[in-house]
Amino acid sequence: MTAYNYLLEDSYKRRLTQYQYLLRSLHPSIKSKVKRLVDIVGGLFGLGITMIIAIPIAISMAISDPGPLLYSQVRCGLHGRPFRIWKFRSMVVGADKMKHLVKNEASGHIFKNTNDPRITCLGAFLRRTSIDEFPQFWNVLVGDMSLVGTRPPTVDEVEKYDPHHWERLKVKPGITGEWQVNGRSTVKDFEDIVKMDIDYQRKWSLGYDLSLIFKTIQVVFNKSGAC
Incomplete structure (x- = not known):
């Protein structure tokens, strides 16, 4: 059974229907055409870089740990809708x-x-530099x-x-957000992440988005909070 089929099981659909009333109102960021334009331009630019760095990564991976270059997983997006992240x-x-063999420290x-x-x-190395996120x-x-x-949650x-x-x-x-610039992997309490996400929604504006993007670049170059 694929992760996508699992996500469409009755248990998940019941949960989604149960809390649909909480998701009725559209956040202003969803209706912003300028935000979507920024996403398209940024997505194209980022994909260009991704294709360039994919070559040395593929060669290094073939030598050190043969297997697929990309990893995908079904995550829950806007209003809980499923999508496949890369x-x-x-x-x-x-x-x-x-996964069940590894202790959860969060x-x-x-x-x-x-x-x-x-x-x-x-x-x-890919995680420490956040390069693993580029296919997103x-x-x-x-x-x-x-x-x-x-942060896109799992099913x-x-x-x-x-x-x-x-x-x-x-x-x-x-790809980034409040959690990325305020501790990244050092934030291990889910309730803290929820607070950051709600805080982002409250403070959202196009200018605030741009400030978080620039802060993320600084965080990545400083490698702070990465694991």
């Missing part, structure tokens, strides 16, 4: 099946492990994600959500 593979092949409906043994040597520019271009938004995380957690799904998930 990344450069940073873990060993079949890592998802080993609190709440999120999974984090600072020294996850499934991460390859190349993958550690495709998700931005097709409209599943935005350059700036909330099993959303299935455990309490009512107030669904508020974070009122905007598109982003």
Whole structure:
């Protein structure tokens, strides 16, 4: 059974229907044509860089850890709708099946492990520099994600959500956001992430989006909070 089919199971659809009333109002960022234009331009630019860096990454991966260049996973986007996210593979092949063997160091409906043994040597570099995220520019271009938004949750995380957690799904998930510039992987309490996501929705503007993009660039170059 694929992750996508799993997401369409009755249990998930019931949860989505149950909290649909929380997602009725459209956040202003969803209706902004300028934000979408910025996403398209940024997505095209980012994909151009992705295609260039994919070549040396593919060569390095073939030498150090043979397997697929890309990794995909079904995530929950705007209003809980499913989409397939793309990344450069940073873990060993079949890592998802080993997840139960790794201790979750985070609190709440999120999974984090600072020294996850499934991460390859190349993958550690890709994550530390955030290069593994570059294929997500495709998700931005097709409209599943935005350059700036909330962290895209997994299906099993959303299935455990309490009512107030669904508020974070009122905007598109982003490659970056409040969580990216305020601790990144050092933030290990899900409730803190929810607060950041709601705070982003409250403060949202095109100018604020641009400020978060510039802050993200600084954070990435400083490699602060990465793992």
